[in-house]
Amino acid sequence: MVKISLSAIAISIPLLGCNVDSPPPSTGGVHGGGDGDACESGVVIVTSDYQSTNIVVSELDGTTLSPSFVSSGAAKPGLSLALSGDVDVPRAAPPSGRVVLLDRFGTNVITWMDLETAEVLAQLPVGQGFESNPQDYIEVGADRALVSRYGSNPSPGVEPFDEGGDLLIVDTKKYSIAGRIALPEEEEGLLPRPSGMARVGDEVVVSLGRLAADLSTAGEGRFVGVSPEQGAVTWTVDVQGLYGCGRLAVSPSGERLAVACSSRFNAETMEYTPATSDIVIYDARTSPPEEIKRLGVARALGAAVQPSLAFASEDVLLGTAYAGSASAGDRAFSVSIATGEVTTLALATQAYAFGGVHCSPGCGDVCLLSDAEKNKLRRWKVAANGALEPLEDATVDTEIGLPPRGIGGL
Numbered sequence: 447m448v449k450i451s452l453s454a455i456a457i458s459i460p461l462l463g464c465n466v467d468s469p470p471p472s473t474g475g476v477h478g479g480g481d482g483d484a485c486e487s488g489v490v491i492v493t494s495d496y497q498s499t500n501i502v503v504s505e506l507d508g509t510t511l512s513p514s515f516v517s518s519g520a521a522k523p524g525l526s527l528a529l530s531g532d533v534d535v536p537r538a539a540p541p542s543g544r545v546v547l548l549d550r551f552g553t554n555v556i557t558w559m560d561l562e563t564a565e566v567l568a569q570l571p572v573g574q575g576f577e578s579n580p581q582d583y584i585e586v587g588a589d590r591a592l593v594s595r596y597g598s599n600p601s602p603g604v605e606p607f608d609e610g611g612d613l614l615i616v617d618t619k620k621y622s623i624a625g626r627i628a629l630p631e632e633e634e635g636l637l638p639r640p641s642g643m644a645r646v647g648d649e650v651v652v653s654l655g656r657l658a659a660d661l662s663t664a665g666e667g668r669f670v671g672v673s674p675e676q677g678a679v680t681w682t683v684d685v686q687g688l689y690g691c692g693r694l695a696v697s698p699s700g701e702r703l704a705v706a707c708s709s710r711f712n713a714e715t716m717e718y719t720p721a722t723s724d725i726v727i728y729d730a731r732t733s734p735p736e737e738i739k740r741l742g743v744a745r746a747l748g749a750a751v752q753p754s755l756a757f758a759s760e761d762v763l764l765g766t767a768y769a770g771s772a773s774a775g776d777r778a779f780s781v782s783i784a785t786g787e788v789t790t791l792a793l794a795t796q797a798y799a800f801g802g803v804h805c806s807p808g809c810g811d812v813c814l815l816s817d818a819e820k821n822k823l824r825r826w827k828v829a830a831n832g833a834l835e836p837l838e839d840a841t842v843d844t845e846i847g848l849p850p851r852g853i854g855g856l
Contacts, residue, residue: 471514472514472515472516472517472564473512473513473514473515473845474512474515474563474564475503475512475515475560475561475562475563475564475565476488476503476511476512476561476562477562478543478561478562478856484808484809485506485806485808485809485810486506486539486806486809486855486856487506487539487543487856488503488504488505488506488511488856489503489504489505489506489508489804489814489853489854489855489856490502490503490504490515490535490545490853490854490855490856491503491504491535491802491816491823491842491850491851491852491853491854492533492534492535492802492850492851492852492853492854493842493843493846493848493849493850493851494531494532494533494848494849494851495531495848495849496531496532497531498517498518498519498529498531498846498848499517499518499529499530499531499532499533499848500513500514500516500517500518500843500845500846500848501514501515501516501517501529501533501535501545501547502514502515502842502843502850503515503545503561503856504840504842506806506809506810506812507810507812507825507837508812508814508823508825508840508842509840510840510841510842510843510844512564513842513843513844513845514843514845514846515545515559515564516529516547516559516564516566517529517846518530518531525557525566525569526569527549527553527555527557527569527571529547529549529557530549530550530552530553532549532550532551532552532553533547533548533549533550534547534548534550534581534851534852534854535547535548535852535853535854536548536582536583536584536854536855537582537642537644537693537802537804537853537854537855538584538585538643538644538645538854538855539854539855539856540583540585540591540856541585542585542588542618543561543856544558544559544560544561544567545558545559545560545561545856546558546559546583547559548580548581548582548583548593549580550579550580550581551577551579551597552577554571554572554573554577554578554579554580555569555570555571555572555573556569556570556572556580556583556593556616557569558618558621561856567621568621569621570616570621570622570623572593572595572614572616572623574599574605574606574607574608574610575599575604575605575608576597576599576600576601576602576608576610577597578595578596578597578599578610579595579596579597580593580594580595580596580614581594581595581596581640581641581642582594582641582642582643582693583616583643584643584644584645584650585618586645586650586674587674588619589617589618589619589620590615590616590617590618590624590674591615591616591618592613592614592615592616592627592643592650592672592674593613593614593616594613594640594641594642594643594652595610595611595612595613595614595640596611596639596640596641596655597610597611598610598611598637598638598639598659599611600659606623607623607625607626609626609628611629611637611638611639611640612626612627612628612629612638612640613626613627613629613640613650613652613672614626615627615677625677627672627677627678627679629652629654629670629679630670630679630682632656632665633665634663634665635658635659635663636656636657636658636663636664636665637656637657637658637659638654638655638656639654639655639656639657640652640653640654640655641653641654641655641692641693642692642693642694642753643693644693644694644695644696644703645696646671646694646696646700646703646730646735647700647730648673648674648675649671649672649673649674649680649733650671650672650674651669651670651671651672651694651703651735652669652670652671652672653667653668653669653691653692653693653694653705654668654669654670655690656668664689664690664710665689666684666685666686666687666688666689667684667685667688667689667690667691667705667707668682668683668684668685668691669682669683669685669691669694669705670682670683671683671733671734680733681733681734682734683728683734683735683737685705685707685726687722688707688709688722688723688724688726689707689708689709689710689722689723690707690708690709690710690711690718690723690753691705691706691707691708691753692705692706692707692708692752692753692754692755693705693753693754693755694728695755695756695757695763696730696757697730697757697760698757698759698760698807698808699760700730701729701730701731702727702728702729702730702738702757702760702783703727703728703729703730703735704725704726704727704728704755704757704763704783705725705726705728705755706724706725706751706752706753706754706755706765707722707723707724707725707726707751707753708723708750708751708752708753708768709721709722709723709744709750710722717750717768717769718749718750718768719750720744720745720747720748720749720750721744723744723750723751724740724741724742724743724744724745724751725740725741725743725751725755725763725765725781726739726740726741727739727740727741727783739783741781741783741786742786743765743767743779743781743786743788744767746786746788747767747777747779747788749767749768749769749774749777750767750768751765751766751767751768752765752766752767752768752776752800754766754800754801754802754803755803756803756804756805756813757805757807758780758805758807758811758813758826758828758832758834759807759811759828759832760807761782761783761784761832762780762781762782762783762828762832762833762834763780763781763783764778764779764780764791764803764805764813764815764826764834765778765779765780765781765803766778766779766800766803766815767779768797768798769797774797775793775794775795775796775797775799775819776793776794776796776797776798776799776800777790777792777793777794778790778791778792778793778800778803778815778824779791780833780834782832789833789834791824791826791834791836792815792817792824794817794819794820795819796819798818799817799818799819799820800815800816800817800818801815801816801817801818801850801851801852801853802814802815802816802850802851802852802853802854803815803816803853804853804854804855805828807828811827811828812825812826812827812828812837813825813826813828813834814853816842816849816850816851816852816853817839817849817850818849818850818851819849820839821841821842821843821847821849821850822839822840822841822842822850823839823840823841823842823850824836824839825837825838825839825840
């Protein structure tokens, strides 16, 4: 259980921009303290209209605790670079208990904050003279973290660590760059485009977007295993025939991995092609992970799946799909790994309405989905048989009113 901290400090947070009302003061921090080391203590939710951003701290079941932990234009010690409208949070809960914010394209900054006081601990630019577009952050030790930099520098060599298309090694005590892990150079002019990361045993699994510099050409799905101890890639897995693969989800037992591949975007039809989209299951007990099966979800839905994915239980996955046509909306679904049965859970009337998904199997057993169209969290309770039973939708941002987008663990 997470409870509001009595020592939280209220801080005034004016929004940047003209003719925009200043947001209310920060609603402060919360006391951490989950149900045990195996459980996250809550979730961090990004609400945004892509011009301004607000960060919300909630219970694992989606109950809002601090509706404005920090927001765009925050004027407080340590926040020398205000939050932009393109902010995300790590999917994996940082063991340090800190709140970590990834300010992406155009800002290229990592921000660390104290959960209990909502104070800024440090900010670290990770662009080094180019658009690094940081995508994910994962702590791999008491004083080390990795940051995936999606962007590659076309003219490196001017500043230290300015190559991009890599994993930065960050010292989380000094809040400084300690090194980088190079990723394999791609063939045919494709750049690595590292994005989501997941911890699997002693390794970190990194998904690669494999896109050309002008985004005109894409390669088939690929993810790599990285040894933090060796500081190098130790294996590579190609997802043959599928494109646009997202972050790998890890099952509650740690024995299975799942990845959703969204296909290539067709700029003419403004759609994703279901034929090269699917969810693939891997055996995490082998190194590299071996493919077990493909679930045929895109074929069953007639629509490409989105890259966000979460295990609701050892056998059931929660995912979302793009609109099947230009006039349709997103779809949320569950799928059984054992049978491949797909169940529609929610429908939107707009495309790109659904965002991050998060489940807490064994720790409350509630799954969350950010729904920007309804400006709420969709919620489901995971039953004993693995079925997802609907709960009442939850309002997230009760202070500023921005729609929910990304969800990360605490």
